[in-house]
Amino acid sequence: MNNKKASHIGRITGVALGPGDPELITVKGLNRLKEADKIYFPGSVSQSGQLSSFSLEILKNYGLPPERLHGLHIPMNKNRQHAGRVYDEAFELIRDDYNAGLDVVICTEGDISFYSTFGYLLERFQAANMTVELIAGVPAFIAAGAAAQLPISLQQDKLIVLSQLESVAELNSYLASFESVVIMKLSTIRHEIVDFLERANRPFLYAERIGTPDAFFTSQIERLKGRTIPYFSLLIFSRHIKTPFQV
Amino acid sequence: MNNKKASHIGRITGVALGPGDPELITVKGLNRLKEADKIYFPGSVSQSGQLSSFSLEILKNYGLPPERLHGLHIPMNKNRQHAGRVYDEAFELIRDDYNAGLDVVICTEGDISFYSTFGYLLERFQAANMTVELIAGVPAFIAAGAAAQLPISLQQDKLIVLSQLESVAELNSYLASFESVVIMKLSTIRHEIVDFLERANRPFLYAERIGTPDAFFTSQIERLKGRTIPYFSLLIFSRHIKTPFQV
CATH class of the missing domain: 3.30.950.10 (Tetrapyrrole methylase, C-terminal domain)
Structure with a gap:
């Protein structure tokens, strides 16, 4: 329990996982993953309902407790409305975690500000005046x-x-x-x-x-x-x- | 001693240190620094002879044995001939280390293939058919x-x-x-x-x-x-x- 948790204010960190090699994450990003209470990762769901996630493939290498890992699976079609709804739901989940004083990491493959879907969550956090820290990665x-x-x-x-x-x-x-x-x-x-x-x-x-x-x-x-x-x-x-x- | 050393063939690795925060190096890059027998880092020498190195400021945070750190200081003027001579000399030093079976790291701030002076050493290694591995970093x-x-x-x-x-x-x-x-x-x-x-x-x-x-x-x-x-x-x-x- 750190001080932030004791005062019931959570922490939200966006962590870039890098391009795929689990060792190409930054030291800072890996430390933050290890400290997190909850880790959200992006993935996709096919039209037949199959889940896949490149981020999860990277995360599996860090020995993190599996119960801390939560997928945010976006339907694989061109309908941006569906995706928007998934980001809205994810935002609400994370806001609840944050209000409960949890240490939350949202991760993304590659870098986090360079063609990353994290941008859609970031705009929601910023609109809600929630404090977020971003940890860069290797594109x-x-x-x-x-x-x-x-x-x-x-x-x-x-x-x-x-x-x-x-x-x-x-x-x-x-x-x-x-x-x-x-x-x-x-x-x-x-x-x-x-x-x-x-x-x-x-x-x-x-x-x-x-x-x-x-x-x-x-x-x-x-x-x-x-x-x-x-x-x-x-x-x-x-x-x-x-x-x-x-x- | 790893197998490579036992067979008297060295290892050359280019390691990107990232933008400045010592924790923004990759896990892979930091591991390679810790394993190295010799670490070369870039720096500059002013016209009055003063040495400075942004890379060294980052390296100082990793608890590496100081005797393993070797600066490659480029004169700060527009004369590319001077710089070329420094790279030629550095190349010869590193080739000797490699032939002696040492594990050598050459590091650079930021990334290593993105506007990095490492490119000038790389072309010399490639011309000499020496095997080099590059570890990317955060630009x-x-x-x-x-x-x-x-x-x-x-x-x-x-x-x-x-x-x-x-x-x-x-x-x-x-x-x-x-x-x-x-x-x-x-x-x-x-x-x-x-x-x-x-x-x-x-x-x-x-x-x-x-x-x-x-x-x-x-x-x-x-x-x-x-x-x-x-x-x-x-x-x-x-x-x-x-x-x-x-x-």
Whole structure:
């Protein structure tokens, strides 16, 4: 019991788990998880009702008491109203925990302020004037650079990050203007990628499920032909990719 | 003694220390530091010969044996030839350690593949076919987003990162085209920033020395007037900065 609990004011911390390798969490984030009374993690629920969570796969490695882990599962469809309702319900649960003086952690894969769904809970906490602390993490594209031993950007390079593109059409102008281009969450353009890479004829790094036992990296177009491109996937173009990357 | 040492082949690991808070290193990076026989850290030497190192300030917190710590101090001037010579000398030292079977860590503040000087050593290791492992870290702009409780980017936002700009002239077009703009290492445009922010009239987050006891954040132009802008400083423009950020 810490002082905060004794005075019946809880603590809310958002913890970024990093890209997938359980050891790529920060020391601060791991300490906060170990101290928490309750840990909420994001996941998804398919149309057939199946639950899955990349965050839970990471959390399983820390020896945390399972009864402290609570999933926030978002229905996998494009209906933002459903998702909004899940965030509303989650917000109410967490507000009750906070008012009960609990030490609550909400975690997220990758970083917490960089394309993270945590933003939807954060806006609710801020609207309710609740105090929240955020602990940063390693974004997936940063981990991909390290894994591929690639300087993503140096000195005065300009870098652009795109996510969930609707088509590859706009990529040519970005490739012409920026030394480094990162495209995250490729599944929206999965049917166009191979053709685009063939036309672009530029060194690239493709990475999926970075930091997990299923991680896959390649810089060879051949290895992407016919491949199923998952949600957690990215492409990096950089002038520092000098030779095709071998894995 | 691990197997690698027994067979007289060393290990070289590049470890990202993160933005400044000693607890924002990854668990993996800290473990590697603790195992290392020798730790090289970057620093600078002023024209009067004074040594300084932001990395060393972070390393001091981990209880590592001081005799294992070795500075690589780059002269603070624009002469890239001098810096190149320091990297050449460092490369030779580290190659000797590696050939002697030592476990060597080279560390860097922030991340290791994102605007890091580690890239200059990496190209030398790669040219010499030496095996290196890189351990990613939290970049400063990512840590700034968490500290300011700010979603830097969400969903399909486009984000651009600029570093060491030569002037603010090009910023207007970027601000018009991208939801999030990050500008790192502001000291090159320190005399133009206040004027630019007044003209732009857009919510911003300014951050310096993130994660250190001297960290400073503001979203108020008044607080930047007359301020000395250090090398480790950044600006974030994001459509998610809804109200001026208070610190």
